[in-house]
Amino acid sequence: MEATVRRTSPGDDPPQGLLVWLFEEDLESSLPSEVDRWVGGDSDRILSRAEFRGRLGDVLEMGPCGNGGPERLAFAGLGKRSEYEIDHVRRAAAAGIGRLVAAGVSRPAVLLRDLPCLPAEAARAAVEGGILSSYRFDEYKQAPRPKCTLERIEIALAEPRDLADIEEAARVGRIVAEQVLAARDLGNRPPNRKTPVHLGEYATEMAARRGIECRVFTGAQVEALRMPCFLGVARGSAEPPTLLVLEHGKKYRGRRPTIALVGKGITFDSGGISIKPAENMELMKFDMCGAAAVLAAIEGAARLALDLHIVAIAPCCENLPGGKALKPADCLETRAGKTVEIVSTDAEGRLILADALSYAATEFEPSLIIDLATLTGACVVALGRRTSGLFGTDEDAKCELAEVGRWTGDRVWPLPIAEDHHEGVKGDTADLKNSGGKWGGASTAAAFLSNFVHGRPWIHLDIAPTAWSEENRPEGPKGATGAGVRLLLEFLRRRSEAP
Ligand code: BES
Ligand code: MN
Ligand code: ZN
16 A cells, blocks of 8 residues: 655546545535536536535545546545544545445545645545555455455645645554554454464564564463463463563663553453353454554554654453363452452453553553453443543543544543442452442443552553444444554654653
């Protein structure tokens, strides 16, 4: 994939296909003149298409335009001008470029029309939307790929502008979107092709390619790190667990902030002895999407050469009901020393994270820890399928993440960790128990995790709502979404630019 910027006007060598975004208000009278020129003064023909009202998600795709114009032309609705957000551009670009590609355009251009944001921001959002929309997971299909795929996105400028800014934004957009796709590939892969050992090989290979430091601990090495909770969960499966530890920007350690990213890497969650119903159990291959997000994010951080010390940590194992599996009522010690009574072996994510968080906190003394996990069904009940749960102890980071979530479209919403949630995970026979019962399950899970960060500033993102989609969307097909990657990369980028 390429993303290029060019200055062009009607009459120049036309792009193969052109996307033009329009607000609802743009359709009230004749089209804006810079748009009209592209359609050869044929505004009326477009305005008469009753089905296209410029609503967010609406696309009108047509062609050829004749008189030396682009072969295909697509209009994508941005909704109402008064409700404008940058993510609407991303979504309109996804919908419009998706349709152009489906119509055989492999090198669509986007007309960079004036919007209530910087042109460079719009260019970035357009590139992201286009690449996200082009994603298909066909690693295990014998049949040939679809005839037309996206090769290049052009940003077409009607007026002279500062090209350097726009080119840089397009480059960032391409990297961010490609990292989202990398996370999707990991999420969509079948569990027998992404065992904890496979993920270790993936991380090693990726890290070598990107100049990232990478250690993969397995079997006895994990034992040596003293991670009794993580190993407890892993014991239910014959697949050996791995702990992935990647580091970007080690040279900044001590001079710039150290940020630790911790991702839940359950490559399949059967529930263990507290086994899940068979229906939809196959979806639990997505239970490693937290790990996928932190791997994709650290790769993106390296590609963007962010000047931060970033550590990505992913405890990876299966949660299966083997002969050595945990049992309800078992009692485990944690790496941090506290004891945990197992109420449900299906609340395994918080167990492996407890040890991984503690490892992150003591080994790297980070100025911020962010964990991502498909942790609770309760969070899906609370927030639906488009917003991740945001918890934690660092109020500044929480505000910033909420804002970055709106800006990237990778949305998060704050949920509380209150006294009653801590109360809920107090143990009867041990210090803690691993399930807080029926109510407030996302918050009791977060309260449990808060015991393992050794007082470090900490954010927990419950991505169970967002990590996979049950339907095809303009910004990607059903399956893994890469949730968290855009959020993390933009958050890290802003932190890296802060003094
Ligand atoms: N991986 C699941 C959480 C999950 C459920 C994610 C549905 C996405 C959709 C997690 O390991 C789990 O099973 N959580 C339990 C916790 C309970 C036993 C306290 C849950 O949410 O039911
Ligand atoms: Mn579970
Ligand atoms: Zn799980």
